[in-house]
Amino acid sequence: MTVLVTGGAGYIGSHVVHDLIDRGERVVVLDNLATGFRIAVPAEAPLVVGDVGDGALVADLIAEHGVSAVMHFAASTVVSESVADPAAYYRNNTMGSLALFEAAVRGGVKHVVFSSTAAVYGNPVQQPVGEDVRPAPLSPYGTSKLMTETMLREIAAAAGLSYVVLRYFNVAGADPKGRIGQSSRMATHLVKAAVQAALGLRDHLDMFGTDYPTPDGTCVRDYIHVSDLSAAHLAALTYLRGGRESVTLNCGYGRGYSVREVIAAVKRVSGVDFHVAERPRRPGDPAAIVADARAMQRELSWTAAHDDIDTIVSHALAWERQLMMQA
Numbered sequence: 001m002t003v004l005v006t007g008g009a010g011y012i013g014s015h016v017v018h019d020l021i022d023r024g025e026r027v028v029v030l031d032n033l034a035t036g037f038r039i040a041v042p043a044e045a046p047l048v049v050g051d052v053g054d055g056a057l058v059a060d061l062i063a064e065h066g067v068s069a070v071m072h073f074a075a076s077t078v079v080s081e082s083v084a085d086p087a088a089y090y091r092n093n094t095m096g097s098l099a100l101f102e103a104a105v106r107g108g109v110k111h112v113v114f115s116s117t118a119a120v121y122g123n124p125v126q127q128p129v130g131e132d133v134r135p136a137p138l139s140p141y142g143t144s145k146l147m148t149e150t151m152l153r154e155i156a157a158a159a160g161l162s163y164v165v166l167r168y169f170n171v172a173g174a175d176p177k178g179r180i181g182q183s184s185r186m187a188t189h190l191v192k193a194a195v196q197a198a199l200g201l202r203d204h205l206d207m208f209g210t211d212y213p214t215p216d217g218t219c220v221r222d223y224i225h226v227s228d229l230s231a232a233h234l235a236a237l238t239y240l241r242g243g244r245e246s247v248t249l250n251c252g253y254g255r256g257y258s259v260r261e262v263i264a265a266v267k268r269v270s271g272v273d274f275h276v277a278e279r280p281r282r283p284g285d286p287a288a289i290v291a292d293a294r295a296m297q298r299e300l301s302w303t304a305a306h307d308d309i310d311t312i313v314s315h316a317l318a319w320e321r322q323l324m325m326q327a
């Protein structure tokens with residue numbers, strides 16, 4: 001009954017690994033440490049350093065640890081990087097996932113929870129976005145994830161395994177207990193970057209695009225606290241073990257904040273008025289995207305515990321301060 005967590009040394013995966021261990025689950029982590037950190041993995045979870053695309057390694061690991069469920073976080077995740085080098089994203093995200101799924105089926109794995117993204121929707125006209133909206137990704141990153149969703153659906157149907165695809169909106173914040181957070185040094189995520197600017201780790205914050213058709217001209221996103229997202233993963237595992245059918249679910253709060261509103265929250269919570277530089281739009285960024293998250297609440301019996309932008313920011317700030325003290 002071991003859970004294999006790919007990408008468990010990364011930001012979101014490491015939160016889920018901690019929460020799985022807290023729940024008494026047996027966990028093994030597979031991560032190539034491309035953007036993850038060995039120290040992010042708790043001692044109770046063995047870390048295998050390797051690539052999800054290495055089918056032989058994954059097969060050995062599944063057999064050795066008796067893996068019955070896979071939580072698949074491992075991926076390259078930067079939209080602008082995927083626009084510059086699409087092949088790298090299809091290789092790592094799509095082909096890597098194919099090798100993983102094949103090994104999982106051969107190894108008799110029963111359940112898969114897959115980290116997908118709101119980027120599969122592109123620039124939807126209808127807000128909030130339900131899972132039934134036709135996906136139309138704007139970037140190779142989004143397409144690489146949509147292709148993986150499709151492969152998983154078809155492979156699962158043929159092999160008789162069940163899955164939950166979780167389409168995350170914007171993930172932010174850190175473990176409220178202070179055990180873990182987002183450690184990537186030059187993250188492109190807004191909350192992390194703004195917190196770094198507030199702490200003087202960046203001399204300014206870049207704001208990309210001020211002429212979008214949104215109330216204040218900046219992009220609107222649905223920010224979900226990483227611990228609430230982690231709780232959704234544990235609920236997804238329980239759901240699958242209960243014999244329920246495969247499902248694709250949005251993960252968000254159903255409420256959007258503009259870039260300017262998030263920056264105001266970081267300034268308010270930190271008490272620092274850092275410099276913000278207005279830049280042109282970035283390719284691949286939709287104007288607004290907010291989740292219709294009712295299906296996740298209904299199917300997983302999930303409720304948010306940290307649905308508050310100031311709480312998200314204060315946890316991100318606390319983690320960034322810890323990182324500064326460790327440096």
Ligand SMILES: NC(=O)c1ccc[n+]([C@@H]2O[C@H](COP(=O)([O-])OP(=O)(O)OC[C@H]3O[C@@H](n4cnc5c(N)ncnc54)[C@H](O)[C@@H]3O)[C@@H](O)[C@H]2O)c1
Pocket residue numbers: 006007008009010011012013030031032033034035036037050051052053072073074075076077092096115116117118167168169170171172184
């Ligand atoms: N952070 C967000 O807001 C967000 C939003 C939507 C979806 N997601 C998805 O959530 C997942 C986790 O994202 P994150 O923010 O924690 O990123 P992250 O970069 O912190 O974590 C990714 C982890 O995967 C590992 N990895 C990458 N390629 C690998 C490979 N081929 N083999 C083994 N390990 C590999 C990295 O070393 C890293 O530890 C990703 O699949 C990402 O696409 C994230």
